[in-house]
Amino acid sequence: MPELPEVETTLRGVAPHVLHRRISRVLLREPRLRWPVPEQLVHELPGHSISSLGRRGKYLLFGTEAGNMMIHLGMSGSLRIAAANEALRKHDHLDIVLDDGRSLRFHDPRRFGSVHWFQGAAVAHPLLAALGPEPLGPDFDGDYLFRRSRKRKVPVKSFIMDSHVVVGVGNIYASEALFASGVHPQRKAGRLSLAASERLANEIRRILAQAIEQGGTTLRDFVGGDGKPGYFKQSLAVYGRGGEACLQCGGRLREIRLGQRSTVYCPACQK
DNA sequence: AGTGCGGCCTGTCCGC
DNA sequence: TGCGGACAGGCCGCAC
Numbered sequence: 037m038p039e040l041p042e043v044e045t046t047l048r049g050v051a052p053h054v055l056h057r058r059i060s061r062v063l064l065r066e067p068r069l070r071w072p073v074p075e076q077l078v079h080e081l082p083g084h085s086i087s088s089l090g091r092r093g094k095y096l097l098f099g100t101e102a103g104n105m106m107i108h109l110g111m112s113g114s115l116r117i118a119a120a121n122e123a124l125r126k127h128d129h130l131d132i133v134l135d136d137g138r139s140l141r142f143h144d145p146r147r148f149g150s151v152h153w154f155q156g157a158a159v160a161h162p163l164l165a166a167l168g169p170e171p172l173g174p175d176f177d178g179d180y181l182f183r184r185s186r187k188r189k190v191p192v193k194s195f196i197m198d199s200h201v202v203v204g205v206g207n208i209y210a211s212e213a214l215f216a217s218g219v220h221p222q223r224k225a226g227r228l229s230l231a232a233s234e235r236l237a238n239e240i241r242r243i244l245a246q247a248i249e250q251g252g253t254t255l256r257d258f259v260g261g262d263g264k265p266g267y268f269k270q271s272l273a274v275y276g277r278g279g280e281a282c283l284q285c286g287g288r289l290r291e292i293r294l295g296q297r298s299t300v301y302c303p304a305c306q307k
Numbered sequence: 308a309g310t311g312c313g314g315c316c317t318g319t320c321c322g323c
Numbered sequence: 324t325g326c327g328g329a330c331a332g333g334c335c336g337c338a339c
Contacts (some may be wrong), residue, residue, distance in 0.1 A: 038333090039333095070333090070334085070335085071335095094333080094334095108333085108334090109333095110332090110333065110334090111331080111332050111333060112331095112332090144329095146330080146332090147335095148333065163334095165334090179330085196336095197333090198334095199333085199334075206332080206333070207332065207333085209330095296332085297330090297331095297332070298330090298331080
Protein backbone atom coordinates (compact mmCIF):
# COMPACT_ATOMS: atom_id res chain seq x y z
CA MET A 37 0.00 0.00 0.00
CA PRO A 38 2.03 2.90 -1.24
CA GLU A 39 1.89 5.96 0.94
CA LEU A 40 3.88 9.06 0.19
CA PRO A 41 7.18 7.64 1.46
CA GLU A 42 6.91 4.69 -0.90
CA VAL A 43 6.04 6.93 -3.83
CA GLU A 44 9.00 9.17 -3.05
CA THR A 45 11.24 6.13 -2.67
CA THR A 46 10.03 4.84 -6.03
CA LEU A 47 10.81 8.18 -7.63
CA ARG A 48 14.33 8.25 -6.21
CA GLY A 49 14.86 4.62 -7.10
CA VAL A 50 13.95 4.87 -10.77
CA ALA A 51 15.20 8.42 -11.38
CA PRO A 52 18.86 7.69 -12.23
CA HIS A 53 17.78 4.93 -14.63
CA VAL A 54 15.20 6.86 -16.62
CA LEU A 55 16.27 10.50 -16.54
CA HIS A 56 17.55 11.66 -19.97
CA ARG A 57 16.93 8.23 -21.46
CA ARG A 58 15.13 8.00 -24.75
CA ILE A 59 11.98 5.92 -24.93
CA SER A 60 12.07 3.36 -27.70
CA ARG A 61 8.73 1.61 -27.25
CA VAL A 62 5.67 1.57 -25.05
CA LEU A 63 4.00 -1.76 -24.37
CA LEU A 64 0.53 -1.42 -22.95
CA ARG A 65 -0.81 -4.82 -22.00
CA GLU A 66 -3.75 -3.84 -19.81
CA PRO A 67 -5.34 -0.42 -20.28
CA ARG A 68 -8.15 -1.07 -17.80
CA LEU A 69 -6.78 0.71 -14.78
CA ARG A 70 -8.70 3.11 -12.55
CA TRP A 71 -9.17 5.14 -15.68
CA PRO A 72 -8.52 3.76 -19.14
CA VAL A 73 -4.91 4.36 -20.13
CA PRO A 74 -4.96 6.70 -23.15
CA GLU A 75 -3.85 5.00 -26.34
CA GLN A 76 -2.00 8.17 -27.40
CA LEU A 77 0.66 7.37 -24.83
CA VAL A 78 1.71 4.33 -26.88
CA HIS A 79 2.08 6.35 -30.08
CA GLU A 80 3.36 9.68 -28.86
CA LEU A 81 5.93 8.74 -26.23
CA PRO A 82 8.45 6.72 -28.30
CA GLY A 83 11.35 8.73 -29.70
CA HIS A 84 11.30 11.23 -26.86
CA SER A 85 13.58 11.54 -23.87
CA ILE A 86 12.47 11.80 -20.27
CA SER A 87 13.68 15.28 -19.45
CA SER A 88 12.18 15.80 -16.02
CA LEU A 89 10.91 13.80 -13.07
CA GLY A 90 8.67 14.92 -10.29
CA ARG A 91 6.06 14.08 -7.74
CA ARG A 92 2.89 15.85 -6.68
CA GLY A 93 1.23 14.15 -3.75
CA LYS A 94 1.22 10.50 -4.71
CA TYR A 95 1.30 11.24 -8.43
CA LEU A 96 4.58 10.60 -10.25
CA LEU A 97 5.40 12.85 -13.19
CA PHE A 98 7.60 12.02 -16.17
CA GLY A 99 8.16 14.94 -18.50
CA THR A 100 9.07 14.80 -22.19
CA GLU A 101 8.93 17.40 -24.93
CA ALA A 102 5.87 15.65 -26.35
CA GLY A 103 3.90 15.62 -23.15
CA ASN A 104 3.80 14.36 -19.60
CA MET A 105 3.14 10.89 -18.30
CA MET A 106 1.61 10.78 -14.85
CA ILE A 107 1.36 7.61 -12.78
CA HIS A 108 -0.52 6.89 -9.56
CA LEU A 109 0.30 3.62 -7.81
CA GLY A 110 -3.11 3.28 -6.20
CA MET A 111 -3.26 0.58 -3.56
CA SER A 112 -1.08 -2.14 -4.96
CA GLY A 113 0.92 -0.55 -7.75
CA SER A 114 4.69 -0.55 -8.13
CA LEU A 115 7.21 0.76 -10.62
CA ARG A 116 10.57 -0.81 -11.18
CA ILE A 117 13.39 -1.05 -13.63
CA ALA A 118 13.22 -4.38 -15.45
CA ALA A 119 16.16 -5.88 -17.31
CA ALA A 120 15.78 -6.43 -21.05
CA ASN A 121 15.22 -10.15 -20.72
CA GLU A 122 13.29 -10.08 -17.50
CA ALA A 123 10.27 -12.37 -17.44
CA LEU A 124 6.87 -10.80 -17.16
CA ARG A 125 4.85 -11.38 -14.07
CA LYS A 126 1.13 -11.42 -13.83
CA HIS A 127 -0.22 -7.84 -13.61
CA ASP A 128 2.72 -6.21 -15.41
CA HIS A 129 0.42 -3.82 -17.25
CA LEU A 130 2.80 -1.36 -18.85
CA ASP A 131 6.42 -1.22 -20.03
CA ILE A 132 8.13 2.00 -20.99
CA VAL A 133 11.04 0.50 -22.92
CA LEU A 134 14.18 2.63 -22.76
CA ASP A 135 16.99 2.91 -25.27
CA ASP A 136 19.29 0.75 -23.16
CA GLY A 137 16.85 -2.14 -23.47
CA ARG A 138 15.60 -1.93 -19.94
CA SER A 139 12.05 -1.00 -19.06
CA LEU A 140 10.23 1.12 -16.58
CA ARG A 141 7.66 -1.51 -15.63
CA PHE A 142 4.31 -0.81 -14.00
CA HIS A 143 2.80 -3.63 -11.97
CA ASP A 144 -0.57 -3.40 -10.24
CA PRO A 145 -2.65 -6.42 -9.18
CA ARG A 146 -5.70 -4.48 -7.99
CA ARG A 147 -5.59 -1.92 -10.79
CA PHE A 148 -6.47 0.97 -8.50
CA GLY A 149 -3.54 2.77 -10.03
CA SER A 150 -3.68 4.97 -13.10
CA VAL A 151 -1.53 6.18 -15.98
CA HIS A 152 -2.22 9.53 -17.60
CA TRP A 153 -0.91 11.42 -20.62
CA PHE A 154 -1.32 15.13 -20.98
CA GLN A 155 0.17 18.26 -22.47
CA GLY A 156 0.80 21.47 -20.65
CA ALA A 157 1.55 22.35 -17.07
CA ALA A 158 1.04 19.72 -14.40
CA VAL A 159 -0.51 22.25 -12.03
CA ALA A 160 -3.35 22.68 -14.51
CA HIS A 161 -4.19 18.99 -14.64
CA PRO A 162 -7.69 18.45 -13.20
CA LEU A 163 -6.44 15.84 -10.75
CA LEU A 164 -3.67 18.08 -9.44
CA ALA A 165 -5.13 21.57 -9.60
CA ALA A 166 -7.09 21.40 -6.34
CA LEU A 167 -4.61 19.42 -4.28
CA GLY A 168 -3.48 20.73 -0.91
CA PRO A 169 0.13 21.55 -0.09
CA GLU A 170 2.93 19.03 0.23
CA PRO A 171 3.28 17.98 3.86
CA LEU A 172 7.05 18.41 3.71
CA GLY A 173 6.89 21.69 1.83
CA PRO A 174 6.95 25.24 3.20
CA ASP A 175 3.18 25.79 3.00
CA PHE A 176 2.19 23.12 5.47
CA ASP A 177 2.33 23.88 9.18
CA GLY A 178 0.19 24.20 12.28
CA ASP A 179 -1.14 27.60 11.28
CA TYR A 180 -2.32 26.27 7.95
CA LEU A 181 -3.94 23.22 9.50
CA PHE A 182 -5.67 25.39 12.08
CA ARG A 183 -7.03 27.86 9.52
CA ARG A 184 -8.23 25.19 7.12
CA SER A 185 -9.99 23.19 9.81
CA ARG A 186 -12.18 26.00 11.17
CA LYS A 187 -15.88 25.11 11.02
CA ARG A 188 -15.13 21.65 9.68
CA LYS A 189 -17.18 18.95 11.34
CA VAL A 190 -15.44 15.89 9.91
CA PRO A 191 -13.30 13.76 12.21
CA VAL A 192 -9.74 15.09 12.24
CA LYS A 193 -8.45 11.81 10.85
CA SER A 194 -10.65 12.12 7.76
CA PHE A 195 -9.62 15.76 7.52
CA ILE A 196 -5.88 15.13 7.35
CA MET A 197 -6.44 12.26 4.91
CA ASP A 198 -8.26 14.60 2.51
CA SER A 199 -5.80 15.31 -0.32
CA HIS A 200 -7.41 18.69 -0.83
CA VAL A 201 -6.27 19.64 2.66
CA VAL A 202 -2.80 18.11 2.52
CA VAL A 203 -1.49 15.46 0.14
CA GLY A 204 0.16 12.20 0.95
CA VAL A 205 -1.26 11.35 4.37
CA GLY A 206 -2.75 7.87 4.07
CA ASN A 207 -4.39 5.66 6.63
CA ILE A 208 -1.19 4.38 8.23
CA TYR A 209 0.48 7.72 8.83
CA ALA A 210 -2.71 9.51 9.75
CA SER A 211 -3.15 7.03 12.60
CA GLU A 212 0.48 7.31 13.63
CA ALA A 213 0.59 11.11 13.54
CA LEU A 214 -2.60 11.40 15.59
CA PHE A 215 -1.20 9.06 18.22
CA ALA A 216 2.13 10.87 18.32
CA SER A 217 0.41 14.22 18.79
CA GLY A 218 -2.12 12.96 21.33
CA VAL A 219 -5.15 13.85 19.23
CA HIS A 220 -8.22 11.61 19.21
CA PRO A 221 -9.02 10.56 15.61
CA GLN A 222 -12.73 11.28 16.07
CA ARG A 223 -12.31 14.81 17.31
CA LYS A 224 -14.05 17.21 14.97
CA ALA A 225 -11.47 19.01 12.87
CA GLY A 226 -12.99 22.37 13.76
CA ARG A 227 -12.37 21.69 17.45
CA LEU A 228 -8.61 21.44 17.08
CA SER A 229 -6.77 24.06 19.10
CA LEU A 230 -3.92 25.95 17.52
CA ALA A 231 -1.50 24.11 19.80
CA ALA A 232 -2.91 20.72 18.78
CA SER A 233 -2.79 21.78 15.12
CA GLU A 234 0.87 22.57 15.53
CA ARG A 235 1.66 19.29 17.23
CA LEU A 236 -0.25 17.40 14.57
CA ALA A 237 1.39 19.18 11.63
CA ASN A 238 4.81 18.64 13.18
CA GLU A 239 4.17 14.95 13.74
CA ILE A 240 2.90 14.48 10.19
CA ARG A 241 6.08 16.06 8.88
CA ARG A 242 8.37 14.21 11.25
CA ILE A 243 6.84 10.77 10.62
CA LEU A 244 6.71 11.15 6.84
CA ALA A 245 10.28 12.42 6.70
CA GLN A 246 11.45 9.56 8.86
CA ALA A 247 9.60 7.02 6.71
CA ILE A 248 11.19 8.41 3.56
CA GLU A 249 14.60 8.11 5.19
CA GLN A 250 13.91 4.51 6.04
CA GLY A 251 12.64 3.78 2.55
CA GLY A 252 15.87 5.26 1.39
CA THR A 253 17.93 2.73 3.27
CA THR A 254 16.88 0.06 0.79
CA LEU A 255 17.39 2.24 -2.27
CA ARG A 256 20.54 0.44 -3.33
CA ASP A 257 18.58 -2.81 -3.56
CA PHE A 258 15.66 -1.17 -5.25
CA VAL A 259 16.42 -1.93 -8.86
CA GLY A 260 17.33 -5.57 -8.41
CA GLY A 261 14.96 -6.29 -5.60
CA ASP A 262 11.26 -6.59 -5.37
CA GLY A 263 10.73 -2.88 -5.09
CA LYS A 264 9.53 -2.96 -1.52
CA PRO A 265 11.01 -0.13 0.45
CA GLY A 266 12.00 -0.70 4.02
CA TYR A 267 9.68 1.59 5.86
CA PHE A 268 7.24 -1.18 6.69
CA LYS A 269 9.86 -2.44 9.06
CA GLN A 270 9.71 0.68 11.13
CA SER A 271 7.90 0.25 14.40
CA LEU A 272 4.35 1.42 14.01
CA ALA A 273 2.91 2.55 17.32
CA VAL A 274 -0.77 1.99 16.60
CA TYR A 275 -1.47 0.92 13.02
CA GLY A 276 -2.29 -2.79 12.92
CA ARG A 277 -2.03 -3.05 16.71
CA GLY A 278 -5.69 -2.91 17.71
CA GLY A 279 -6.27 -4.68 21.04
CA GLU A 280 -2.58 -4.62 21.91
CA ALA A 281 -0.89 -2.53 24.57
CA CYS A 282 -0.26 1.16 24.08
CA LEU A 283 3.48 1.77 23.94
CA GLN A 284 3.02 4.92 26.00
CA CYS A 285 0.61 3.98 28.82
CA GLY A 286 0.24 0.22 28.53
CA GLY A 287 -3.54 0.47 28.10
CA ARG A 288 -5.47 -1.37 25.43
CA LEU A 289 -5.48 0.19 21.96
CA ARG A 290 -8.95 0.51 20.50
CA GLU A 291 -9.86 -0.24 16.89
CA ILE A 292 -12.82 1.42 15.21
CA ARG A 293 -13.97 2.18 11.69
CA LEU A 294 -13.94 5.78 10.67
CA GLY A 295 -14.95 6.78 7.19
CA GLN A 296 -14.84 3.09 6.22
CA ARG A 297 -11.23 2.81 7.31
CA SER A 298 -9.77 0.90 10.19
CA THR A 299 -8.54 3.27 12.83
CA VAL A 300 -6.47 2.41 15.88
CA TYR A 301 -5.89 4.75 18.78
CA CYS A 302 -5.27 4.89 22.50
CA PRO A 303 -8.35 6.09 24.40
CA ALA A 304 -6.17 7.23 27.30
CA CYS A 305 -3.41 9.06 25.41
CA GLN A 306 -5.48 10.66 22.64
CA LYS A 307 -7.99 13.34 23.54
C1' DA B 308 -20.29 23.74 0.37
C1' DG B 309 -19.55 20.09 3.28
C1' DT B 310 -20.36 15.43 4.25
C1' DG B 311 -20.73 10.56 3.62
C1' DC B 312 -20.67 6.69 0.94
C1' DG B 313 -20.43 3.56 -3.37
C1' DG B 314 -17.43 1.66 -6.48
C1' DC B 315 -13.36 0.14 -8.53
C1' DC B 316 -10.03 -4.44 -7.97
C1' DT B 317 -7.40 -8.97 -6.51
C1' DG B 318 -4.75 -11.42 -3.03
C1' DT B 319 -5.03 -13.13 1.48
C1' DC B 320 -7.11 -14.93 5.28
C1' DC B 321 -10.86 -16.92 7.86
C1' DG B 322 -14.63 -20.12 9.02
C1' DC B 323 -17.37 -23.86 7.62
C1' DT C 324 -9.32 -29.37 0.55
C1' DG C 325 -12.47 -26.24 -1.41
C1' DC C 326 -15.33 -22.49 -1.26
C1' DG C 327 -17.61 -18.21 -0.21
C1' DG C 328 -17.18 -14.04 2.07
C1' DA C 329 -14.85 -10.36 4.58
C1' DC C 330 -11.21 -7.38 4.43
C1' DA C 331 -7.49 -4.37 2.88
C1' DG C 332 -7.45 0.71 1.10
C1' DG C 333 -6.69 5.67 -2.34
C1' DC C 334 -9.57 8.58 -4.07
C1' DC C 335 -12.94 10.06 -7.48
C1' DG C 336 -17.71 11.00 -8.30
C1' DC C 337 -22.09 11.32 -6.84
C1' DA C 338 -26.25 12.19 -3.91
C1' DC C 339 -28.07 14.70 -0.27
